[in-house]
Amino acid sequence: MAKNKRSGKFKYFLGKRFMKFKGWEFEGKLPPQGKFMLICAPHTSNWDFIYLLAIMFMLRIKVSWMGKHTLFKKPFGKFMRWLGGIPIDRRSTHGVVDQIAEYYDEHDDLIIAIAPEGTRKKTDHWKSGFYHIANKAQVPLLLGYVDFVNKKAGTGPAFIPTGDMQKDMDIIRDFYQDIRGDHPEMESDIVLREELK
Helix, strand or coil: CCCCCCCCCHHHHHHHHHHHHHCCCCEEECCCCHHHHEEECCCCCHHHHHHHHCCCHHCCCCEEEEEEEEHHCCCHHHHHHCCCCEEEECCCCCCHHHHHHHHHHCCCEEEECCCCCCCCEEEEEEEECCHCCCHHHCCCCCEEEECCCCCCCEEEEEEEECCCHHHHCCCHHHHHHHCCCCCCCCCCCEHHHHHHC
């Protein structure tokens, strides 16, 4: 397995102590690749990010995220990149999918976290960008979760999209069907807009 940038023992200790203090358990492991896309679901609370951060500390990995390119202008640009931000220019002739697929191609170690729901409010579908990026870049989708009912957070299966959207989404739906967020009534339907057509 290609090694990602490791955080120190202090962060590991901090993440582990936080999970223990909250009475939560961690389950799962990383896939045997140096780059992948981490799905974070369900996303119904600001607490989701805190638990995700604790898990990343425990796994000692650096996680990146996508942000609008204007967030990376001076004087905060360097800080945003230090936090793991990847600037996305939606005005580019290359769409977001192509930009991130190229970014994956240029890096041996890259973990991008994304919440496909795109909001903490209930919607009738997930945004499909995560799927198209992983499919084009041929990187695994790692199914990350926060289960507030059972007080567990971690990672489930990982797989490289086949291009058969229905089949691949069925795997995702099956995994998340019994996992509940902080506000279950706000969970979005696990279906992509293309599947609704």
